Amino acid sequence: MSEIFRAQVDIDLRVNGEQVAARVIAGQHVIDFLREELGLTGAHASCEHGVCGACTIRVNGQAVRGCLMLAAQLDGAEVWTVEGLSDNNTIRDLQDAFVARNALQCGFCTPGMLVSAEELLAQGGIPERGKIREHMSGNYCRCTGYEAIVDAIETVARQRAGKANS
Amino acid sequence: MTVQFGNPDRPNSYIGKTVPRPNARRLVEGRGKYVDDILLPRMVHVVFVRCPFAHARINGIDISGAKSVKGLVRVFTGAELAEVCTPWVAVLAHLKGLKSPPQHPMAIDRACWVGEPVVAVVATSRAAAEDAAGLIEVDYDPLPVVGDMMTALDKDTPVLHPEMGDNLAFQRLHEEGNVDSAFASAHKVVSARFRTARHTGVTLEPRSILVDWNPAERQLTAWHATQAPHMMQSVLATHLEVPESRVRVICGDVGGSYGIKVHVYPDEMATAAIAKIMGRPVKFIADRLESFSTDIHARDHEIEARIAVDEAGNILAFDIDDWTAIGAYSVYPRTSAIEGNQVVNLCGGPYDFANYRAKTTVVFQNKTPTCQYRAVGHPIAVAITEGLVDMAAAELGMDPVEIRRRNMYADDSYPVTSPAKMRFEGLSHHQSMDKLMQLMDYDALRVDQAEARSRGVHRGIGIASFIELTNPSPFMYGIGGARISAQDGCTVRMDPDGSIVALSGVTEQGQGTEAMLSQIVAEGVGVPPSNVRVITGDTQVTPYGGGTWASRGAGIGGEAALLSARALRDSILEIAAAMLQADQVSLDIRDGAVVDNDTGAARMPLEELGRIVYFRGDTLPEGLPRELVQTRHYITSEYPFAFTNGVQASYLEVDTETGVVTLLKHWCVEDCGRIINPQLVDEQIRGGIVQGLGGALFEEIHYDEDGQLLNGSMADYLVPMAAEMPDMVIGHVETPTKESTLGAKGAGEAGTAGAPAAVMNAINDALRPLGAQVTEMPFTPERILRALGAIED
Numbered sequence A: 001m002s003e004i005f006r007a008q009v010d011i012d013l014r015v016n017g018e019q020v021a022a023r024v025i026a027g028q029h030v031i032d033f034l035r036e037e038l039g040l041t042g043a044h045a046s047c048e049h050g051v052c053g054a055c056t057i058r059v060n061g062q063a064v065r066g067c068l069m070l071a072a073q074l075d076g077a078e079v080w081t082v083e084g085l086s087d088n089n090t091i092r093d094l095q096d097a098f099v100a101r102n103a104l105q106c107g108f109c110t111p112g113m114l115v116s117a118e119e120l121l122a123q124g125g126i127p128e129r130g131k132i133r134e135h136m137s138g139n140y141c142r143c144t145g146y147e148a149i150v151d152a153i154e155t156v157a158r159q160r161a162g163k164a165n166s
Numbered sequence B: 001m002t003v004q005f006g007n008p009d010r011p012n013s014y015i016g017k018t019v020p021r022p023n024a025r026r027l028v029e030g031r032g033k034y035v036d037d038i039l040l041p042r043m044v045h046v047v048f049v050r051c052p053f054a055h056a057r058i059n060g061i062d063i064s065g066a067k068s069v070k071g072l073v074r075v076f077t078g079a080e081l082a083e084v085c086t087p088w089v090a091v092l093a094h095l096k097g098l099k100s101p102p103q104h105p106m107a108i109d110r111a112c113w114v115g116e117p118v119v120a121v122v123a124t125s126r127a128a129a130e131d132a133a134g135l136i137e138v139d140y141d142p143l144p145v146v147g148d149m150m151t152a153l154d155k156d157t158p159v160l161h162p163e164m165g166d167n168l169a170f171q172r173l174h175e176e177g178n179v180d181s182a183f184a185s186a187h188k189v190v191s192a193r194f195r196t197a198r199h200t201g202v203t204l205e206p207r208s209i210l211v212d213w214n215p216a217e218r219q220l221t222a223w224h225a226t227q228a229p230h231m232m233q234s235v236l237a238t239h240l241e242v243p244e245s246r247v248r249v250i251c252g253d254v255g256g257s258y259g260i261k262v263h264v265y266p267d268e269m270a271t272a273a274i275a276k277i278m279g280r281p282v283k284f285i286a287d288r289l290e291s292f293s294t295d296i297h298a299r300d301h302e303i304e305a306r307i308a309v310d311e312a313g314n315i316l317a318f319d320i321d322d323w324t325a326i327g328a329y330s331v332y333p334r335t336s337a338i339e340g341n342q343v344v345n346l347c348g349g350p351y352d353f354a355n356y357r358a359k360t361t362v363v364f365q366n367k368t369p370t371c372q373y374r375a376v377g378h379p380i381a382v383a384i385t386e387g388l389v390d391m392a393a394a395e396l397g398m399d400p401v402e403i404r405r406r407n408m409y410a411d412d413s414y415p416v417t418s419p420a421k422m423r424f425e426g427l428s429h430h431q432s433m434d435k436l437m438q439l440m441d442y443d444a445l446r447v448d449q450a451e452a453r454s455r456g457v458h459r460g461i462g463i464a465s466f467i468e469l470t471n472p473s474p475f476m477y478g479i480g481g482a483r484i485s486a487q488d489g490c491t492v493r494m495d496p497d498g499s500i501v502a503l504s505g506v507t508e509q510g511q512g513t514e515a516m517l518s519q520i521v522a523e524g525v526g527v528p529p530s531n532v533r534v535i536t537g538d539t540q541v542t543p544y545g546g547g548t549w550a551s552r553g554a555g556i557g558g559e560a561a562l563l564s565a566r567a568l569r570d571s572i573l574e575i576a577a578a579m580l581q582a583d584q585v586s587l588d589i590r591d592g593a594v595v596d597n598d599t600g601a602a603r604m605p606l607e608e609l610g611r612i613v614y615f616r617g618d619t620l621p622e623g624l625p626r627e628l629v630q631t632r633h634y635i636t637s638e639y640p641f642a643f644t645n646g647v648q649a650s651y652l653e654v655d656t657e658t659g660v661v662t663l664l665k666h667w668c669v670e671d672c673g674r675i676i677n678p679q680l681v682d683e684q685i686r687g688g689i690v691q692g693l694g695g696a697l698f699e700e701i702h703y704d705e706d707g708q709l710l711n712g713s714m715a716d717y718l719v720p721m722a723a724e725m726p727d728m729v730i731g732h733v734e735t736p737t738k739e740s741t742l743g744a745k746g747a748g749e750a751g752t753a754g755a756p757a758a759v760m761n762a763i764n765d766a767l768r769p770l771g772a773q774v775t776e777m778p779f780t781p782e783r784i785l786r787a788l789g790a791i792e793d
């Protein structure tokens, strides 16, 4: 790491609805900042180069890879991790569906899967299975074979569409 | 002791039902605890400088450049660690002739593969340790490289470990009947050359270990992502020279294993040795390049094989010549000869035939060591067997289902011993095939295929029958001298409020161990599963056991749980009988209360019994046993392994212009004996199938001629992602093993065992009218186009 990346940067942001002020090393990635500095270990580091999706979190309303973004870029950002999305019940139905359908085994991919799935579901409607598979294709899961994940997301899409119509 | 499994209305009927996993809620909320989530006071991080050459002499190590890095704490060489950690030799006495040299936690004067650890760098953060590692200079002299497996034994190939004499690690020849005369007189002989590519497991959570040494207590504690905590306890105790009672291995949440995390890794041993030297917690988390270059690899086989059949399609003989290269060392303590050995044991598995010859040749080379990975040897043996059976059917003009039906062991022929000397207690090949035909509507699919063909669309149907080895006895490792327990134990106790705690020696890697155990204990004692707290993965508190490998968790750990739960039930009822002045046999426990066996009328909640036993023991008769904790162990003894069986089918489309294969659908019918939780079994099968599909279509580790790893990242090593994977239909036949009360056999590897063969046969079914055939995995577009003659060079 060159000296420039060693420099420290002050950032002010909101994480899971709480105000956070921090001084971070310029080269630190968001995933390491959340896990190591804030103790938010729900999102995971795995490939560390943007391929597996285990580190997926929500930044300013979008699903983002925490291993590709620097913490220094978070100044003024609104960040949500699986912990916050659990506490405020945003993804409760999705989590229930994952548990009921056993759409997780080791659970290492799950926090990232949930954030990606929520991004798709937030677009509304009932996506086709192929569309769900396509959307989730940036999230690697070695355990489940994906079918249960697709089922769980499809179920929640139907439930939400049903509620929206009634 | 009996459980009326056949009666769905029996009390406490939790075994056989889908109940939710107790640990799933925690994981979906991101509240799991994987090793990397743990931070300890004074914790430091270790990273490794790894050899960039496939084979090199280490002349010197210069750490001066690293000294300026802020946060650097200490640097260790292989020689320093060798002073506190004794070397290991990965051989097993029952694998006759297997040899491997002593291996240390880090290379000392010679490194033998790209990625072998050479220097350990310890710092206050991983980033600082990585910075410092980048500034350490190692002076290497590259040495000649042994790369290709097929020439590893040639005279002019250098010998990788000169003290071993040659590059042969292990060889086994098994012969039964008269193979040569069977081939000489056969109606048809078909031969083929198969290749399965070098894979690795790509667990989403990389290998992770955090070790602390408390010098005052002389106690070592390792938080370890492992499948076998007690095995690791024994290994750490042996090589760091600490009593086993002073080594505690804790295995919390594990982010996927599939066999990758059941082996002893040099860098993990180095981490433990460093913790012992430094007397403080040391964490090692592999990065992705380290995962690709140092997690065990597997399945690197080349096979020349033949089948002989008569006019009616009866199989007369198989002749298999298997080669595999295992890298630079046999992996401790399970050894790297097992995979080849399994190929010899498993080829021809479903079929009743007389003449069998199989040979495996296992050689050393300068690559990452290979070892047991999900479905060890099965995907290879099934691909060879099922590939040959399909080719024979095509030669005879027979339907692939028909040739299998003609040759599979009859469902009423058991017990039977195969030509490979495997003993089958009870399998259901025919019932499984019938069920598959029904699920996939085989005839309709053939019509669809023909219709597509008429439009110039090339679809194929592939069938693969298989057997799978589960519930291993000590015949797998123990008899060879490995300190790996085939037995497993469970302790079940009742707390004062009537809730139940079960401590088990098998571990949770995501497959649902906790749910499975909670159901069995709930049924065994007579409480709802939600009242059972399951604890696994801590050698200081759970009974001794083997852990999770070779599909043994449900069959062996589950049986121990059932036995201990029933023992606790008996203890509770003995006390209840004294308290209620009733006959013990007239009482039962249902839904957390003591009831009258005949009427079901409530007599006393367990909570009340707990209150009396724990706090008012003075009111109970003197001398009444009051053991509300029971431990039982279980080991299989009649059969070395409990074999399961199944059959898979793949329906796919091959684009003959691009060579791209599109999976349309996949089916699997399997028989794992008693099913404890149908949903968990189905999802094990699905996950396993996709792991097999990865091997069939995408996964291959590439090395160049110099032994350089070419694709050590997830961008370059392709794994199955959601978009390419099909929906899968799973069906079951249940033939419980008679060896245990529970009757469960393993289910975790069946999907992986059969999927690659089903895909290969489906592709070849699609290509056959075009005169093309593929037998080299993965079946990439390039290989398919080459088979079609569309690419030549």
Ligand code: FES
Pocket: A044, A045, A046, A047, A048, A049, A050, A051, A052, A053, A054, A055, A056, A065, A066, A067, A068
């Ligand atoms: S860790 Fe960020 S995408 Fe893999």
Ligand code: FES
Pocket: A103, A104, A105, A106, A107, A108, A109, A110, A140, A141, A142, A143, A144, B204, B255, B256, B510
């Ligand atoms: S559940 Fe293990 S990687 Fe997805």
